Amino acid sequence: MTENCKHNDCITILTMARKSRLILTCILCFLFTLVLVKLQKPSVKKKDEVFLRPPILPVKEDHFTHVSLAAKNLPLSGKLFCLVISYHKNHQSRAMGPATTWMPKCDHGEIFTNNNSLPETVPYRDVYRHQNNTYYSLYTKMMFTFHYIYTYVSPSFDWYLKADDDTYVIVENLLDFIKDLNPNKPYYIGFRLKSNGGYNSGGAGYILSRPALKLLADQHKNPSKGCVFSKWEDLGVGKCLRSLGVAPMRTMDKEGLSLFYMYSFDNAFNGKVWDYNPDYWLYEIPKIKYGFESFSSKLISIHHTTLHEMRLIHTFLYRVKVH
Ligand SMILES: *[C@@H]1O[C@H](CO)[C@@H](O)[C@H](O)[C@H]1NC(C)=O
């Protein structure tokens, strides 16, 4: 106590100090209880979803990433961005297929992979060094990729196509299909399947408009309840988009033939389509025809094509003319 404080004043000051300490303690207690309550409340209801939701690593543009010279020379805006997913074991046997046939027809077409063993003349980047490259981690890899592309490559394309390294895409037919669609609205277009409210097959390739890509990219940091890990990449992405209000759109020609094709040429041609079950399809069943009638004349994509088949298709589509 200071000497020049009169007795009564001192008591008042002391009581006030005690009061404020009490108030402070109360506030701290309240905050502590709040934290405890928050900690006990699970953020996701189902236990297994908490368990399954994988960590998604943060990325920086040049963090462990090699961008090939050819990729660096590609434009950063335009109509169509094409993303082909691969990994080192498929570089020679598969990735060279899209890289030397249909991918250069996109405004910006790149292989996304996990190692730098592709030639610098192939547009690619190895952004997957720190991702698990197993089949069942594809969902995590794709959600990472959507965020990566939107944030670190470019959010300035109208459309973003995702394909596998064994998908052949007839880019002109794809552009023809989307020509009347507004790329400022969310679109999710591919070979659509019925289960779980509808989703597009991953292997047949699917295309997202810019706002649809943004919705997925935004799930990177704080995924919403509908965007949880799935062992099946395409199903997981479809569920996520549906929960955000985006459903796959109808993709058939006038005859009812599918424009995107998730089966191999052999399976389609020879009638070995394994799941011809009405429950399997969304809203309507595409016509399944065999032999030379299997495919729509406006076909956009076909899955399970080998490097050899891609070269064959490409040669006959773009080189050989009937005289
Ligand atoms: C990349 O993959 C190739 C082909 O499998 C392999 O020979 C090479 O060692 C790998 N390189 C790196 C840097 O991981």
Ligand SMILES: *[C@@H]1O[C@H](CO)[C@@H](O)[C@H](O)[C@H]1NC(C)=O
């Ligand atoms: C890869 O898998 C391991 C083991 O399942 C897991 O601990 C790790 O977080 C995964 N990495 C990524 C980037 O998902």
